Amino acid sequence: MTAIKDALSFKTAFTTTAWVLIPVAIGINMIGRTFTQVLNLPLFLDTIGTTMLAFLAGPWVAAVAGVLTNLVIGLTLEATSIPFGIVNAAIGIVAGVMAARGFLRSTGKVIWLMVALTVTTIVTATPIVVLVFEGVSGSGVDAVTGFFVASGQGMVESVIGQQLLTTPGDKILTVLLAFALIKGVPARYRPPFAREVVPF
Amino acid sequence: MVSGARGPDSTGSRTAVFAGFQEFGVTYDTASTPSLTGLTLELHSDKLTLITGPSGSGKSTLVRVLAGFIPRLLHGKIEGSAEVLGNDVESAPPNSITDSIGMVFDNPFDQLTAATKTAFDETAYALENEGLHPAEIVDRVMGALESVGLADLAGHHPRRLSGGQSQRLAIACALAQQKPILVLDDPTSQLDPTGTAEVVSMVGKLRREHTTVVLVAQDLTHWLAIADRLVILDGGRVTADGSPASLLAEPGLLADQVMIPRYVAIWAELRSRGIELGDRAPLGTDQLLASLQASDGAGG
Amino acid sequence: MEADTTTWSPARVAALYDVGNTWLHRVHPLTKLAAVLPLTVAGFAGDSIRVPAVILIVAVLTLLVSRLGSVVLKSLRLIAPMTFALFVIHGVVRPYESEPIASWGPISINAEGLALAGTTAARLAVFVIAVTSAMTTVHPKVFATALIQRGVSHKLAYAYLAGAELLPEMRLRASQILDAQQSRGFDTKGSLPRRFRTLFALLKPLLVSSLIGVEMRTLALESRGFSRLGRRTSAVEVEDRGKLLQRSLLAAAIPLVVLAILW
Numbered sequence: 034m035t036a037i038k039d040a041l042s043f044k045t046a047f048t049t050t051a052w053v054l055i056p057v058a059i060g061i062n063m064i065g066r067t068f069t070q071v072l073n074l075p076l077f078l079d080t081i082g083t084t085m086l087a088f089l090a091g092p093w094v095a096a097v098a099g100v101l102t103n104l105v106i107g108l109t110l111e112a113t114s115i116p117f118g119i120v121n122a123a124i125g126i127v128a129g130v131m132a133a134r135g136f137l138r139s140t141g142k143v144i145w146l147m148v149a150l151t152v153t154t155i156v157t158a159t160p161i162v163v164l165v166f167e168g169v170s171g172s173g174v175d176a177v178t179g180f181f182v183a184s185g186q187g188m189v190e191s192v193i194g195q196q197l198l199t200t201p202g203d204k205i206l207t208v209l210l211a212f213a214l215i216k217g218v219p220a221r222y223r224p225p226f227a228r229e230v231v232p233f
Numbered sequence: 234m235v236s237g238a239r240g241p242d243s244t245g246s247r248t249a250v251f252a253g254f255q256e257f258g259v260t261y262d263t264a265s266t267p268s269l270t271g272l273t274l275e276l277h278s279d280k281l282t283l284i285t286g287p288s289g290s291g292k293s294t295l296v297r298v299l300a301g302f303i304p305r306l307l308h309g310k311i312e313g314s315a316e317v318l319g320n321d322v323e324s325a326p327p328n329s330i331t332d333s334i335g336m337v338f339d340n341p342f343d344q345l346t347a348a349t350k351t352a353f354d355e356t357a358y359a360l361e362n363e364g365l366h367p368a369e370i371v372d373r374v375m376g377a378l379e380s381v382g383l384a385d386l387a388g389h390h391p392r393r394l395s396g397g398q399s400q401r402l403a404i405a406c407a408l409a410q411q412k413p414i415l416v417l418d419d420p421t422s423q424l425d426p427t428g429t430a431e432v433v434s435m436v437g438k439l440r441r442e443h444t445t446v447v448l449v450a451q452d453l454t455h456w457l458a459i460a461d462r463l464v465i466l467d468g469g470r471v472t473a474d475g476s477p478a479s480l481l482a483e484p485g486l487l488a489d490q491v492m493i494p495r496y497v498a499i500w501a502e503l504r505s506r507g508i509e510l511g512d513r514a515p516l517g518t519d520q521l522l523a524s525l526q527a528s529d530g531a532g533g
Numbered sequence: 534m535e536a537d538t539t540t541w542s543p544a545r546v547a548a549l550y551d552v553g554n555t556w557l558h559r560v561h562p563l564t565k566l567a568a569v570l571p572l573t574v575a576g577f578a579g580d581s582i583r584v585p586a587v588i589l590i591v592a593v594l595t596l597l598v599s600r601l602g603s604v605v606l607k608s609l610r611l612i613a614p615m616t617f618a619l620f621v622i623h624g625v626v627r628p629y630e631s632e633p634i635a636s637w638g639p640i641s642i643n644a645e646g647l648a649l650a651g652t653t654a655a656r657l658a659v660f661v662i663a664v665t666s667a668m669t670t671v672h673p674k675v676f677a678t679a680l681i682q683r684g685v686s687h688k689l690a691y692a693y694l695a696g697a698e699l700l701p702e703m704r705l706r707a708s709q710i711l712d713a714q715q716s717r718g719f720d721t722k723g724s725l726p727r728r729f730r731t732l733f734a735l736l737k738p739l740l741v742s743s744l745i746g747v748e749m750r751t752l753a754l755e756s757r758g759f760s761r762l763g764r765r766t767s768a769v770e771v772e773d774r775g776k777l778l779q780r781s782l783l784a785a786a787i788p789l790v791v792l793a794i795l796w
């Protein structure tokens with residue numbers, strides 16, 4: 034139990050291992066994006082690394098990885114990704130806190146985790162998409178938003194509608210893929226937090 | 234089990250002990266059985282101590298204790314006691330041990346910071362953490378890269394170096410920090426023959442310059458000639474300890490624990506067929522040839 | 534010593550940074566970063582396209598005159614798909630009360646929508662061009678050093694720099710794996726879930742090995758004084774200057790909001 038407490042405290046969560054895991058999570062977030070682009074999927078899968086890190090090292094470490102992912106992408110590739118750091122961090126926090134509360138222990142609970150991540154994404158991303166970007170993202174999902182707009186919906190409703198269609202699938206896959214990755218890593222390489230919250 | 238053929242002091246002049254293990258044991262938090270147990274060992278300055286043993290025998294665990302990583306960073310239950318440079322490994326203040334022990338791992342790339350764009354910056358990283366003056370950092374980094382033969386590649390991206398170059402870069406990082414002791418954990422196990430040759434000659438050079446070296450190697454082929462002492466681990470304890478030439482004089486007894494180099498095996502085979510080759514195993518192909526020529530001369 | 538940046542291939546390191554020696558390269562990195570805030574705020578504050586358009590025109594001209602046309606290109610590449618989506622969604626697709634200015638069958642173009650799309654695109658372009666200008670003209674290591682000098686944790690700087698290195702590295706290795714698969718005509722076979730699973734199975738070893746490597750990197754960093762207390766220095770000397778200017782730039786955001794709204 035001390036491992037969970039340590040990971041939940043801002044003072045003790047940031048071990049050297051945590052700092053080394055953060056850039057790896059950033060890389061994994063990026064691979065998710067590449068992956069969906071190659072397959073032409075209307076998904077992002079750009080928070081797999083953050084979610085996985087939330088299960089490995091708790092909410093704060095994952096939140097830092099989330100913010101840094103968008104900062105690194107923003108400052109080295111695409112400036113427009115910077116505002117979405119908030120979404121990425123929120124996902125890290127929610128996933129990490131729920132992992133600490135035992136939400137990885139049964140299938141039923143994992144479904145609630147997926148629901149929570151979906152809600153978190155919609156609640157944090159919608160204001161950014163609407164206020165900063167007037168509804169667009171420059172990617173394939175804009176077609177979905179456009180469909181809602183054309184049918185006479187307001188901007189907020191259209192963005193939420195688009196997210197309701199695309200986010201649940203994205204988050205279900207994200208959680209499953211994060212699990213698959215952790216499962217591939219032998220227990221001895223997992224940080225103490227993961228040894229307590231991940232049931233396999 | 235082969236008992237210590239001769240004590241560690243058989244290697245010649247008496248030197249200071251820099252690390253001592255007494256009935257020492259480690260059980261990782263993530264393991265149910267001990268990885269080291271009842272291990273007693275003293276390590277000497279100004280020597281090259283070669284440690285070998287089967288996979289899983291505890292070699293990496295031993296050097297991780299030596300480098301101050303266990304139990305401070307990799308947690309586990311400790312038995313007995315271990316002291317490195319006057320610090321008890323369990324109660325040593327952070328960095329007191331790591332500051333003095335240079336560490337080179339087996340994977341050439343995972344041991345890089347991954348945060349730098351040049352071999353120069355990679356080597357400078359530790360010195361920046363020490364807060365050294367920029368001018369001194371540049372001096373030390375260039376000196377270290379020079380001595381591992383990488384000065385020309387100072388501006389290259391670390392990921393674009395070959396495996397052998399990358400291992401030499403890791404050695405340069407330790408040299409730049411001017412650590413008195415260098416520990417290498419199977420540094421050639423993931424290298425091709427060229428890379429292996431580079432690292433072997435690098436370590437040989439450091440030995441001639443009197444650096445204290447602790448070297449783990451599963452394949453002894455290239456190392457026996459420069460080793461002052463050979464320690465064999467099996468099942469988490471020391472099963473043999475002595476000078477390489479005398480320990481390997483009976484290679485058959487060690488076959489379960491040690492990958493016997495070809496030249497030693499040939500020497501033993503010839504000897505068992507009655508060819509007089511002396512009772513000290515050759516430490517390289519050259520030595521085998523020399524003793525063959527000597528026995529030839531004696532016989533003919 | 535200036536880090537040698539000429540020997541690694543830009544294809545591998547997909548960073549914005551371009552080697553160069555323009556006046557913008559010589560401005561302190563944090564001054565450039567601080568300038569992003571007032572510019573962006575001014576661009577977003579007003580109701581019309583006027584403010585962002587003026588900023589944009591001045592910025593683009595300045596960049597072109599300064600031989601930094603690459604910044605304009607990079608920004609354009611990023612902003613183009615968004616601009617397109619904005620014009621389609623707001624100018625064409627979205628229904629309005631007012632009369633369209635042109636229409637062909639079901640498609641009609643609305644002035645109100647065009648204005649909104651234009652304003653939004655201009656605002657985003659201001660932000661993108663400000664960030665891209667700053668980051669194209671600073672070497673990542675100099676950037677990190679400047680941040681550490683001003684009290685940013687060296688551990689955070691490590692995570693940023695390592696992230697910036699691993700990101701293109703992993704992306705490259707992933708796309709190599711995926712491309713190899715696609716060039717075998719993989720794309721056309723099997724259902725989507727099936728393709729998905731196969732591709733993931735291909736990528737998994739890369740991801741898992743990067744996680745397993747974390748233990749060794751942790752020990753290596755410890756061995757190099759990562760957790761050591763005390764001040765950090767840098768082999769790259771970055772003159773610590775422009776603090777007042779940077780603070781002024783950040784503070785300027787407030788009056789700029791007011792001005793932009795009033796204008």
Ligand SMILES: Nc1ncnc2c1ncn2[C@@H]1O[C@H](COP(=O)(O)OP(=O)(O)O)[C@@H](O)[C@H]1O
Nearest residue numbers: 221261263264268287288289290291292293294
């Ligand atoms: N971090 C760890 N957690 C749990 N068990 C470990 C860990 N590292 C090593 N072990 C186990 O300890 C034993 C000795 O391992 P190691 O010291 O790596 O041996 P060697 O280097 O000789 O191959 C092995 O059984 C290995 O599985």
Ligand SMILES: [Mg+2]
Nearest residue numbers: 292293294419
């Ligand atoms: Mg080992």
